[in-house]
Amino acid sequence: GGAEAGPKLELTAALPDKPADGTVLRVGDPATQVALETSGAIDDLDVDIEWANITGGPKTLEAFRADAIDIGSVADIPPLFAHWTGTDVRIVAARETVDPETHPTYELGVAPGVDVTSIEDLAGKKIAYSPGQAQGALVLNVLREAGLSQDDVELVEMQSVDDAFSIALGSKQVDVAPLQQALVKTYLAKYERDGATTIESGVRDDAWTLYAPTAVLEDADKAAAIKEYVAAWAKAQLWISEHPDEFAKAFYEDHEGLSAEDAKYVVDAYGQYAVPTSWDDFIARHQVTVDTLVEGQDQEPLDVATIYDRRFEKAIADALEGSS
Amino acid sequence: MTTLTAPSRRAISSETEDVRPSRRRLGPGQPIRFGGLVGIVALLGAWIVGSATGLLDPRTLTEPWTVVATAETLIENGRLQESLVTSGVRAALGLGLGVAVGLVLALVSGLSRVGETLIDGPIQVKRSIPTLALIPLLILWLGIGEPMKIITIALAVFVPIYIHTHNGLRTIEGRYAELAETLGVTRWEFIRHVVLPGAMPGFLLGLRFAVTSSLLALVVVEVINATSGIGHMITLASSYGQTDIIVVGLVVYALLGVTADAVVRFIERKALSWRRTLAS
Amino acid sequence: MTTLTAPSRRAISSETEDVRPSRRRLGPGQPIRFGGLVGIVALLGAWIVGSATGLLDPRTLTEPWTVVATAETLIENGRLQESLVTSGVRAALGLGLGVAVGLVLALVSGLSRVGETLIDGPIQVKRSIPTLALIPLLILWLGIGEPMKIITIALAVFVPIYIHTHNGLRTIEGRYAELAETLGVTRWEFIRHVVLPGAMPGFLLGLRFAVTSSLLALVVVEVINATSGIGHMITLASSYGQTDIIVVGLVVYALLGVTADAVVRFIERKALSWRRTLAS
Amino acid sequence: MASYAGELSPHQDAAVQVTDLHRSFNKAGGVLNGLDLEIAPGEFVALLGRSGSGKSTLLRALAGLDRGVAGTGRVEVPAKVSVVFQDSRLLPWKRVLDNVVLGLRAGDARERGLQALAEVGLDGRDKAWPHELSGGEQQRAALARSLVRDPELLLADEPFGALDALTRIRMHTLLRKLCEVHQPAVLLVTHDVDEAIVLADRVIVLDGGVVRHDARIELGTRRSQADPAFARLRAQLLSELGVEDDHDAPRPTAGRLSERAAS
Amino acid sequence: MASYAGELSPHQDAAVQVTDLHRSFNKAGGVLNGLDLEIAPGEFVALLGRSGSGKSTLLRALAGLDRGVAGTGRVEVPAKVSVVFQDSRLLPWKRVLDNVVLGLRAGDARERGLQALAEVGLDGRDKAWPHELSGGEQQRAALARSLVRDPELLLADEPFGALDALTRIRMHTLLRKLCEVHQPAVLLVTHDVDEAIVLADRVIVLDGGVVRHDARIELGTRRSQADPAFARLRAQLLSELGVEDDHDAPRPTAGRLSERAAS
Ligand SMILES: Nc1ncnc2c1ncn2[C@@H]1O[C@H](COP(=O)(O)OP(=O)(O)OP(=O)(O)O)[C@@H](O)[C@H]1O
Ligand SMILES: Nc1ncnc2c1ncn2[C@@H]1O[C@H](COP(=O)(O)OP(=O)(O)OP(=O)(O)O)[C@@H](O)[C@H]1O
Ligand SMILES: [Mg+2]
Ligand SMILES: [Mg+2]
DSSP: OSOOOBOOOOOOOOOSOOOTTOOEEEEHHHHHHHEEEEEEHHOOSSSSEEEEEOOOOHHHHHHHHHHOOOOEESHHHHHHHHHHHTTTTTEEEEEESSSSSTOOOHHHHHOOTTTOOOOGGGGTEEEEEETHHHHHHHHHHHHHHHTOGGGGSEEEEEOOOOTHHHHHHHHHHOSSEEEEEHEEEEEEEHHHGGGGEEEEEESSSEEEEEEEEEEEHTTTTHHHHHHHHHHHHHHHHHHHOOOHHHHHHIIIIIIIIIOOHHHHHHHHHHHHEEOOOOOOHHHHHHHHHHHHHHHHOOOOOOOOOGGBHHHHHHHHHHHHHHHO | OEEETTTTTTOOOOOOEEEEOOOOOOOOOOOOTEEEEEEHHHHHHHHHHHHHOOSSSSSSOOOOOHHHHHHHHHHHHHHHHHHHHHHHHHHHHHHHHHHEEEHHHHHHOOOOHHHHHHHHHHHHHHOOOOHHHHHHHHHHHTTTTHHHHHHHHHHHHHHHHHHHHHHHHHBBBBHHHHHHHTTTHHHHHHIIIIHHHHHHHHHHHHHHHHHHHHHHHHHHTTTTTTTSHHHHHHHHHOOOOOOOHHHHHHHHHHHHHHHHHHHHHHHHHHHHTOBBBOOO | OOEOOOOOOOOOTTTOOOEEEOOOSSSOOHHHHHHHHHHHHHHHHHHHHHHTTSSOTTTTOOOOOOHHHHHHHHHHTTTHHHHHHHHHHHHHHHHHHHHHHHHHHHHHHHHHHHHOOOOOHHHHHHSOOOOOOOHHHHHHHHHHHHHHHHHHHHHHHHHHHHHHHHHHHHHBHHHHHOOOOOHHHHHHHIIIIIIHHHHHHHHHHHHHHHHHHHHHHHHTTSSOOOSSSSSHHHHHHHHHHHHHHHHHHHHHHHHHHHHHHHHHHHHHHHHHTTTBBBTT | OOTOOOOOOOOOSEEEEEEEEEEBBBTTTTTTEEEEEOOTTEEEEEEEEEESSSSSHHHHHHHHHOOBBBBOOOOOSSSSSEESSSSSOOOOOOOHHHHHTTTTTOOOHHHHHHHHHTTTTTTTTTOOOOGGHHHHHHHHHHHHHHHHTTEEEEEETTTTTTTTHHHHHHHHHHHHHHHHOOOOHHHHHHOOOOHHHHHHEEEEEEETEEEEEEEOOOOOOOOTTSSHHHHHHHHHHHHHHSSSSSTTOOBBBBBOOHHHOOO | TTTTTOOOOOOOGGGGEEEEEEBBBBBBOSSEEEEEEEEETOOOEEEEEESSSHHHHHHHHHHHHOSSSSSEEEOOOOOOOEEEEEEEOOOOOOOHHHHHHTTTOOOOOOOOHHHHHTTOOOTTTTTTGGGGGGGGHHHHHHHHHHHTTTSSEEEEETTTTTTTTHHOOOOOOHOOOOHHHHOOOEEEEOOOOOHHHHHHEEEEEEEETTEEEEEOOOOOSSSSSSHHHHHHHHHHHHHTTTSSTTTBBBBTTTOOOOOHHHO
């Protein structure tokens, strides 16, 4: 658990300006941590932060439930599953890619010797499908875009643990599987000469969020601290976009252990980030994904706007406008 | 010179008097009937009480009644039975294969130093490496179908069988080998009558680990291209964060594990009834 | 009536003649010096040859020379050493804690039936449940810092120590307990002079498994809030598909595992030199 | 012997008091069937009996080591009982001296242990492992272990079975010396009738699960086989054991076997 | 015995031929120091010697069971050797009959095993576990196991040590009968000088690692202790073993111990 709780705050009440002294915010967001440290912006931060090297849906959710962190950094799918499985969370920050068509987070890997050049060719193919993961949602989104139903393809259920999809493609166990940019390069490096390719998925997959348990947001001090943090976070995302080489070195090379070349590749592939000051479009796109999941996975219908805490939308907008 | 005393004196004692010198008992004494269940019932009690009093957060560890309800749902829609059957078949096949391979390797390596030099090192290497890390290789060589799953389970199973049988065999008292040599038995008779029974305690201990390993390996293999199975059920539920289903899976694991262990220990008691140990 | 034959006859034989009845050897015979390395060297050789001839696709299993080069890079930038130290400390602390707890529980449960009824069941439950599935609970109770990691390792370690020591203890020959009872030793003397040495073979076998378990558990615990460590290095590398780093990690695992195993077996040979077994 | 408390002594004085002892290992039949036995403090009793007649079973009952065995009866023994088992039962993981002094809580335990080893002819072997001893040496080490602890009751199950004649005589002398000094009650199982007569105050024969024969020996302190009384007693005991004329069996030639001895 | 091939027979005929045998367990000193021994086919040799004199070591050398022991020398034995170990060494996980017939490849193995068990007085115990047998019963089971396999050389290490007088006589008779029929060479370790004289064609005494004494026994087939020649031989062997006047040690009274016997 964290330090003793601050005063209770209604979710509708205005965010307090300053957290009480001694408030510690526990953050699972290593990339932002590195960006803040490298840019030096961390010195301007007024709140005490305890960093945890935790990312990804399942791990942050686990940590929320164990009250080990206050805020996590994930794509747009984990908050949905957190909600559907009974952990009350709110999205407190949103990020997208400036040029999502040319800088997708995922591409569809195509196994050597399989003839798929566009998503329409997916009909009848074996597709790796990991329900519950962002990759799984992506597959459903792609099928929707391609006008195919789940019955038109063969979904092979397997979890995308580490490079499992890349291996499954390389050994031709599946025809198509979504691959994160970080894996696209190694996949092609290994199997391109056998005829492996990747195609663009044609759907947007660039949504990125910060989310926090509602209980944390109901703590006035923590809420104030998060308000500070999302502001710094927003600036850090922009700093990343503006300093790709420094970020590549500091994060992907030093922190994640990639080679300089791979680090640069990954940063380039993800492109520049934008932090929207209005979330309307972001939420609308998110709702489409939700509806796809509701239909494709029998989830309970959800008005996704209800899990956004839009008080932070304003806080971010204020911070970005104030600085620019 | 010699006085004979007739052995006639007979004490006035009730028919069933049974007075024995009271000597401090150092061994554990007689087994308590169904004693093994006490601890498990206590554990269950703690869970129920913890959940009822709110000491255990239901988001972390689902309450027992929710687990029962979830289990009922899973049984109604047939998922649990289906998973059990699928996983059961996989685990059994993997176990059978692993036990057979482990046993043969242990015999070869245990009875010949040449066999040992070749076999033992690679097995130590194998067991130092996380099974998870072997999966990519296994997928490449065996695909993502059932054979890969069964062989992966077998790979997890054969290690404890090998190590325990090898160790059990090597620690058979040397005097029994001497005896066998003077009786002029053939190598096969030696294996059958001396080595196998002598290594049996070790083998059975290994089997206790092997059975659990076969179940645990399900979690690893059923991540890949599985549509049912206990491991698949748990993995899927954990990626959705469905704690209640996970806990149902774990309860099933606990039941299977404890039952299998009890079965092996029962076999142990029967097969090793010739032993006179602290336990008997 | 009686003929005495002086024991005088002395055959004309060279000083060092040593003719013994040739009897088929049924045991494994003398250990081969450094024999344990042969299999490992063979494995290494197969890897080198396989890679050189292209039989092993480098995309599946990185070539040895690439692994060496990658290892050199990792050593140059200090990541490997740092990981080794971090993981080494974690594994050692977890191992120490787990061994101590396992030993105490095994003694309590092995020497008293009441202790057994309470302890044995829950431990069987624990070992039927995948460690991965316990992590959420452990995070809840212990947070995501070092204590959680060390205790998780200890939890993986204490099971084989407990089971093997308990089993070793229970299979001490009953006649030695009888002897101790007639010698009027105290309970503590009984534990020290009979139980511990008698259960030592079992304990040491358990230790062989415990050491490997402590290393394997690193992969599981170093997924959570770790910034260095061998397990962390492997997990991170696999999320980016860096096969060469993974293989470096696995080679380190193999080295650590085989070395630790050899150390325990060396201790075994020394500590159990009183045994006369098939192996000696 | 001076310490013998008189015949048919009241139970209160007895070191060992066994009443109506039954023991059986299976339903087929009992091994001990209502055995009564009384041993006075300081009395040396030799126990004879056929192989399988229940001698070890009786000793284990006296030592309180037969918890699992079905049976009834009353067994009363002193607190300090020392047992020499039929197998010498040295802990294989302890060196000889450590075996001898195991559980001995005297300050000079090791010295006493070394002295006991010297007395049984094992000086210099204190650091040997049990498996490095010959059969007879193991038996003597077990004897030393029993003797260092001054028991009130010594139960010895064929302690001299694996010893040659000379060593055996030495052990007899040692045992008698120690008995003289510490006055324990002794129940000694032996197959050697001569040994029984030489050592004991009383010889009992176990047969059919009861004490079939109970003979006080009154030959004085110097007992010689040459003494005709010795020979008579010997013949009597042997006949109790079923041997009419020992060491006189004819050497059979093929086809003509001694019917009597083989029966 | 008729089959004895004559004294100082050429080596070629010998069943056992041991030349200049050395064995030592540590640098301190050898257990066997240049021992020579020859046993003719069908000859029955009894081996006497002090406890720890190397009797079992010699037997193990003859049985080829001392691979790890340092030493030199030449040992020649027949192919079919049967050993009765000093411990009875029954496999604890096999019932008695299975122990007896282990490795026996005759078609009627089990019948022969049952018969052998009956002969050693263990009828009906064929399904017992070894730990359910008394010490003497275990020894007899081990004897039965050796006897069912008609060896050319029988090496027996105190096979009758735990037997009472009557059972012992029965086993003597049985052993002699079987020797008469199958004519194996026998080397029997015993501590009982009488037993040696009654059973053997030749008695040897092991001392200082060599055969110190080698006595052919020519008392005919009927050997009685009453025979003065028997008594002479007995006294002679006992004196070889260091016993001047057996079973005549004085019973010590406290403080006055027999110096001679205790030395
Ligand atoms: N644990 C047991 N289970 C079954 N039967 C047993 C057991 N222990 C002993 N017996 C039987 O009980 C009888 C008496 O055994 P005990 O060991 O007392 O004989 P003993 O007089 O000591 O014989 P010996 O002189 O051969 O040692 C024997 O027939 C033996 O087979
Ligand atoms: N494995 C061993 N290591 C060291 N010393 C040994 C070993 N085996 C025997 N000895 C020693 O060698 C000597 C001869 O032993 P052996 O067993 O041959 O005696 P033995 O004549 O059979 O005696 P016993 O009549 O007591 O059985 C003894 O002093 C014994 O302690
Ligand atoms: Mg007995
Ligand atoms: Mg011997």
